Amino acid sequence: MIRKIRHFKTIILFLILFPEIAFSQNSxxxxxxxxxxxxxxxxxxxxxxxxxxxxxxxxxxxxxxxGLELETKIxxxxxxxxxxxxxxxxxxxxxxxxxxxxxxxxxxxxYDLGLLFKYYFIxxxxxxxxxxxxxxxxxxxxxxxxxxxxxxxxxxxxxxGFMIGIGVKHLLSDNLAxxxxxxxxxxxxxxxxxxxxxxxIMGLPITIGIRYIF
Amino acid sequence: xxLKVTFPKFxxxxxxxxxxxxxxxxxxxxxKSTLTVVNKTNHYLHVIVDNEPYLYVSPEKSITHTTEAxxxxxxxxxxxxxxxxxxSAVDTIEVYYRxxxxxxxxxxxxxDECVYNPAAGGSARWEVTPEDLN
Numbered sequence: 001m002i003r004k005i006r007h008f009k010t011i012i013l014f015l016i017l018f019p020e021i022a023f024s025q026n027s028x029x030x031x032x033x034x035x036x037x038x039x040x041x042x043x044x045x046x047x048x049x050x051x052x053x054x055x056x057x058x059x060x061x062x063x064x065x066x067g068l069e070l071e072t073k074i075x076x077x078x079x080x081x082x083x084x085x086x087x088x089x090x091x092x093x094x095x096x097x098x099x100x101x102x103x104x105x106x107x108x109x110x111y112d113l114g115l116l117f118k119y120y121f122i123x124x125x126x127x128x129x130x131x132x133x134x135x136x137x138x139x140x141x142x143x144x145x146x147x148x149x150x151x152x153x154x155x156x157x158x159x160x161g162f163m164i165g166i167g168v169k170h171l172l173s174d175n176l177a178x179x180x181x182x183x184x185x186x187x188x189x190x191x192x193x194x195x196x197x198x199x200x201i202m203g204l205p206i207t208i209g210i211r212y213i214f
Numbered sequence: 215x216x217l218k219v220t221f222p223k224f225x226x227x228x229x230x231x232x233x234x235x236x237x238x239x240x241x242x243x244x245x246k247s248t249l250t251v252v253n254k255t256n257h258y259l260h261v262i263v264d265n266e267p268y269l270y271v272s273p274e275k276s277i278t279h280t281t282e283a284x285x286x287x288x289x290x291x292x293x294x295x296x297x298x299x300x301x302s303a304v305d306t307i308e309v310y311y312r313x314x315x316x317x318x319x320x321x322x323x324x325x326d327e328c329v330y331n332p333a334a335g336g337s338a339r340w341e342v343t344p345e346d347l348n
Contacts, residue, residue: 051296052258052270052272052294053258053270053294053296053297054296093296096296097295097296100295100296100297100298101298101300102295102296102300104295104296146260146295147292147295147302149260149262149290149292151260151262151267151269152267153269154266154267154268154269155269155270193269193270194261194268194269194270194271194277195270195271195272195275195276195277196275197272
């Protein structure tokens, strides 16, 4: 975990010291404050989504994601506060268990809250594009009912993590913009089984949204 | 630096360290009960101890549940779903437990001297076999 934090600090330092490069002759580095609403899909990535013993079964599959973003942009730097909710699909696991005679009902989701740093490498109206780096806290949770038993997915572990990706905005007017965000996420040791096995939760949320610019 | 100046500082440091030790000792006296459940089957198990779930315990692995000192712990163990096998067991595991108490005795001066005995807990172990889950 310390190595991952060091990498993140290195990337942040690089971002701050990154020299101003003119991608266009008439870049518009205007300042704004915006509130955004996003919707899209969350793609789980990595070993954490596969089932412990059901071969070839993804216990956690992708589903919808929604989010909220509050951002302040000054010249080429943006700082935002983000909150999100990603639902996970467990139907493949439910069907697998049913084929083996066990009726289960399961659900899971991930909440996240974080701080986002953006560097706008394209800042010319009407198009803006940024590299986004986030420091987040993730709250995965899940629940399953099997036979007479009902239990939470206690192997989910709320923890800090990171987001990195690209954000694109297209201004429809001075006060409204469309947005597209593609950001990979990682929650450190987001899955910790009681017998010791541990995984990071990784995923790729892709969302589109609108931005109200003030 | 003269001894007059250093001695009070040293004494204060000693008092602080003594205070820390007292605090550590008193915190360390919190009584706990511990239960270890070992999976001696060939399948994954779900273990629920006093409503706290421990899921997907793999064969030959164990979990340890720690709680405040209590005389018994309720345990539900069942085969994790989707393995093509069913079986479960419910048990109330007894753990050594001593309630907190205060004992008083009369000293030579005729006054009562009371000693507080904090609660004490113990540990237990359950190795779950396929026969337990039939």
